[in-house]
Amino acid sequence: MAEPIIEMKDVSFSAQNREIVQHTSLQFEEGKTTAIVGPSGEGKSTVLKLAAGLLVPSGGAVFFQGKNMAAMGRAQNMAFRREGAVVFQDSALWANQDLFQCLELPLKIHFPKMKPADRNARINEVVKEVGYIKDIHIRPAMLSMGEQKLIAFARAMLCRPRLLFLDEWTESLDDTAAKRLIGLVKKLQAEKKTIIFVSHNLQIIKNMADTIVTIVGGRPHLVLTKDQFVENENLSEIIERGVVGEPQENARGDTL
Numbered sequence: 001m002a003e004p005i006i007e008m009k010d011v012s013f014s015a016q017n018r019e020i021v022q023h024t025s026l027q028f029e030e031g032k033t034t035a036i037v038g039p040s041g042e043g044k045s046t047v048l049k050l051a052a053g054l055l056v057p058s059g060g061a062v063f064f065q066g067k068n069m070a071a072m073g074r075a076q077n078m079a080f081r082r083e084g085a086v087v088f089q090d091s092a093l094w095a096n097q098d099l100f101q102c103l104e105l106p107l108k109i110h111f112p113k114m115k116p117a118d119r120n121a122r123i124n125e126v127v128k129e130v131g132y133i134k135d136i137h138i139r140p141a142m143l144s145m146g147e148q149k150l151i152a153f154a155r156a157m158l159c160r161p162r163l164l165f166l167d168e169w170t171e172s173l174d175d176t177a178a179k180r181l182i183g184l185v186k187k188l189q190a191e192k193k194t195i196i197f198v199s200h201n202l203q204i205i206k207n208m209a210d211t212i213v214t215i216v217g218g219r220p221h222l223v224l225t226k227d228q229f230v231e232n233e234n235l236s237e238i239i240e241r242g243v244v245g246e247p248q249e250n251a252r253g254d255t256l
């Protein structure tokens with residue numbers, strides 16, 4: 001592999017006296033798509049947030065183009081935040097802002113000289129791209145989970161990111177909306193963006209990932225390349241359980 005765009009080296013993360021992610025080393029190649037899969041509650045979202053530089057590891061380090069993210073200065077950090085966009089599992093829109101303001105804020109922060117008319121045009125463009133057709137001057141609480149996901153996705157696209165971190169990004173959507181987002185992600189893949197996503201959807205994973213990483217007990221168990229998983233008859237079991245074969249104990253001692 002060429003130098004990875006993101007590299008996690010022996011990363012651990014503890015919260016409330018529990019090690020949620022343990023000694024995780026992963027490399028993400030620029031222009032490639034990685035699916036993070038496995039059972040619920042095993043650490044997928046935490047691994048994704050660590051890779052995205054949103055959580056500071058309690059052990060080890062995460063590197064963006066060879067630079068330790070925890071040691072980046074404010075300017076480098078801002079540049080990285082503009083280049084790397086996140087769609088959170090719970091969308092994480094700002095509850096006290098209307099949708100327009102939620103979309104305006106990243107543009108104001110990252111492109112302070114942008115004219116209001118250009119901001120409006122870009123906001124309208126991304127809203128249209130994700131297929132959101134209702135009012136954008138209402139607050140997130142008035143939307144369904146699926147609609148919130150669409151706006152979260154629109155927010156991630158706003159600054160034309162080079163890296164996307166997508167957490168369960170189609171899970172609460174109807175088929176039409178999911179297809180639309182799949183189409184957008186395929187376009188980003190064709191533009192050689194780096195994409196790291198969490199999903200339980202067999203077809204999406206099979207069709208869109210270059211690599212699958214399974215997370216069980218807060219650490220990677222399997223890392224499979226496309227030729228190792230496309231024809232793999234255990235693929236649905238790998239996605240759901242993160243492992244294949246006999247039940248085994250994970251690092252926390254729960255039997256899988």
Ligand SMILES: Nc1ncnc2c1ncn2[C@@H]1O[C@H](COP(=O)(O)OP(=O)(O)O)[C@@H](O)[C@H]1O
Nearest residue numbers: 015016020038039040041042043044045046047
């Ligand atoms: N900040 C936190 N404090 C305490 N526990 C957490 C925190 N974040 C996640 N967890 C716990 O760590 C485990 C893994 O969480 P998560 O990464 O969200 O799993 P997944 O995305 O695979 O469902 C869960 O048991 C979750 O409750």
Ligand SMILES: [Mg+2]
Nearest residue numbers: 044045046089
């Ligand atoms: Mg999760």
